[in-house]
Amino acid sequence: xxxxxxxxxxxxxxxxxxxxxxxxxxxxxxxxxxxxxxxxxxxxxxxxxxxxxxxxxxxxxxxxxxxxxxxxxxxxxxxxxxxxxxxxxxxxxxxxxxxxxxxxxxxxxxxxxxxxxxxxxxxxxxxxxxxxxxxxxxxxxxxxxxxxxxxxxxxxxxxxxxxxxxxxxxxxxxxxxxxxxxxxxxxxxxxxxxxxxxxxxxxxxxxxxxxxxxxxxxxxxxxxxxxxxxxxxxxxxxxxxxxxxxxxxxxx
Amino acid sequence: xxxxxxxxxxxxxxxxxxxxxxxxxxxxxxxxxxxxxxxxxxxxxxxxxxxxxxxxxxxxxxxxxxxxxxxxxxxxxxxxxxxxxxxxxxxxxxxxxxxxxxxxxxxxxxxxxxxxxxxxxxxxxxxxxxxxxxxxxxxxxxxxxxxxxxxxxxxxxxxxxxxxxxxxxxxxxxxxxxxxxxxxxxxxxxxxxxxxxxxxxxxxxxxxxxxxxxxxxxxxxxxxxxxxxxxxxxxxxxxxxxxxxxxxxxxxxxxxxxxxxxxxxx
Numbered sequence: 001x002x003x004x005x006x007x008x009x010x011x012x013x014x015x016x017x018x019x020x021x022x023x024x025x026x027x028x029x030x031x032x033x034x035x036x037x038x039x040x041x042x043x044x045x046x047x048x049x050x051x052x053x054x055x056x057x058x059x060x061x062x063x064x065x066x067x068x069x070x071x072x073x074x075x076x077x078x079x080x081x082x083x084x085x086x087x088x089x090x091x092x093x094x095x096x097x098x099x100x101x102x103x104x105x106x107x108x109x110x111x112x113x114x115x116x117x118x119x120x121x122x123x124x125x126x127x128x129x130x131x132x133x134x135x136x137x138x139x140x141x142x143x144x145x146x147x148x149x150x151x152x153x154x155x156x157x158x159x160x161x162x163x164x165x166x167x168x169x170x171x172x173x174x175x176x177x178x179x180x181x182x183x184x185x186x187x188x189x190x191x192x193x194x195x196x197x198x199x200x201x202x203x204x205x206x207x208x209x210x211x212x213x214x215x216x217x218x219x220x221x222x223x224x225x226x227x228x229x230x231x232x233x234x235x236x237x238x239x240x241x242x243x244x245x246x247x248x249x250x251x252x
Numbered sequence: 253x254x255x256x257x258x259x260x261x262x263x264x265x266x267x268x269x270x271x272x273x274x275x276x277x278x279x280x281x282x283x284x285x286x287x288x289x290x291x292x293x294x295x296x297x298x299x300x301x302x303x304x305x306x307x308x309x310x311x312x313x314x315x316x317x318x319x320x321x322x323x324x325x326x327x328x329x330x331x332x333x334x335x336x337x338x339x340x341x342x343x344x345x346x347x348x349x350x351x352x353x354x355x356x357x358x359x360x361x362x363x364x365x366x367x368x369x370x371x372x373x374x375x376x377x378x379x380x381x382x383x384x385x386x387x388x389x390x391x392x393x394x395x396x397x398x399x400x401x402x403x404x405x406x407x408x409x410x411x412x413x414x415x416x417x418x419x420x421x422x423x424x425x426x427x428x429x430x431x432x433x434x435x436x437x438x439x440x441x442x443x444x445x446x447x448x449x450x451x452x453x454x455x456x457x458x459x460x461x462x463x464x465x466x467x468x469x470x471x472x473x474x475x476x477x478x479x480x481x482x483x484x485x486x487x488x489x490x491x492x493x494x495x496x497x498x499x500x501x502x503x504x505x506x507x508x509x510x511x512x513x514x515x516x517x518x
Contacts, residue, residue: 009381011376012377014376015365019362019364022365023364059265086356086358086360087361087362089360090354090360090418091356092326093324093326093349093352094377094378095347095349095378096346097346102401251327252327
């Protein structure tokens with residue numbers, strides 16, 4: 001029975017993964033991602049002028065803002081396309097549990113994003129050639145960036161379970177990702193803390209603690225704390241549970 | 253989940269899920285489905301045995317598709333029990349679904365795949381791999397006359413081919429139970445004839461339920477027919493019995509019109 005579960009998940013994963021490469025959307029998104037990641041690093045992050053062999057400020061700093069838009073663009077077809085085509089009905093009458101499908105699809109989108117992120121390797125080569133970077137922060141930076149992307153993808157998966165329209169799914173997930181980013185953005189949090197009475201500061205700090213940004217920021221600076229990794233893992237788990245609820249409601 | 257009775261009924265089959273020769277292949281009791289305040293299916297019961305072809309007849313919106321979706325495990329019934337091959341659909345959905353092949357209405361397909369890769373995916377979902385998978389694909393390509401479009405993208409297929417591809421998917425694992433929602437919808441007369449013969453041929457060894465609007469199809473392919481109207485079974489019998497159901501009516505068409513209400517009437 002265990003083997004069968006794995007085989008089902010693999011079959012879903014394989015189909016989903018290949019279907020990303022069958023559509024032009026993925027290539028467009030990866031190219032935009034690479035252009036944006038590099039463009040931000042060199043033009044806004046002033047990577048070359050900073051004279052600093054660290055990727056944190058110039059490179060990883062911008063990733064959340066790119067993911068807010070691009071992760072939903074990758075993930076928006078995950079379940080809404082199944083609803084639109086009617087293949088959802090076909091899938092749910094095959095001998096597999098919804099969880100096998102949810103995990104298979106999520107892992108496929110995660111692997112697609114791993115490929116996209118891996119293609120930014122050139123900036124690592126550049127910084128190694130120009131300077132003498134500390135490998136630690138680069139690795140934790142990539143880990144933070146990837147976990148951030150997975151968080152956004154999981155949120156998109158949850159939104160796509162509820163709608164047959166990719167556009168609706170895209171807009172809702174972008175809005176959710178922006179919200180989850182901004183409530184922890186240092187500049188905004190500090191302003192809110194300053195304007196609100198001091199007694200509310202702990203509330204604001206708590207809310208900001210729930211944000212992607214808060215956990216991303218620490219990690220991207222090179223401090224890999226298990227707490228932050230667990231935070232992203234729990235976001236993913238919660239979003240996938242919400243996905244399952246959405247799929248269930250479609251079969252009510 | 254709604255009645256604890258199911259648990260005790262399902263237990264004996266846990267030990268040996270494949271030994272259930274004495275049971276009918278499909279056993280549906282007091283099935284009921286409510287959407288909000290609308291009762292879609294109301295107290296429907298039937299059994300289908302191996303070698304039987306059951307035709308579902310009824311006007312649009314009568315609850316045919318909803319009933320089939322509950323039998324295949326897509327919808328959860330509000331009340332009632334479903335057993336397929338002796339296995340309770342509500343208790344052991346993954347096990348029960350293994351013996352079912354299903355053709356949904358409108359024949360959905362993944363539009364970014366080719367016919368062969370789509371069938372390959374469906375075969376894998378049914379636990380077929382390697383040589384068994386290749387053999388199963390070839391078998392259904394033959395049965396459904398799909399060799400010509402084998403490597404064509406599903407997106408570019410005509411309606412007849414799309415329909416047959418989805419039909420091929422439903423028989424890829426040679427299931428004991430086949431559930432077909434309007435299998436001949438949108439096909440030309442030749443294709444209809446072909447599919448009807450296929451159903452009739454397969455009906456000798458399988459338990460089949462199919463729904464249709466076309467009454468001559470029932471006479472051509474079914475061993476038994478049920479007429480459903482507004483969620484309720486209003487007639488049940490062999491096509492010959494149904495014809496004699498209403499005095500003064502000589503064709504199935506007249507019987508159908510006299511016992512079901514059109515949705516124009518209140």
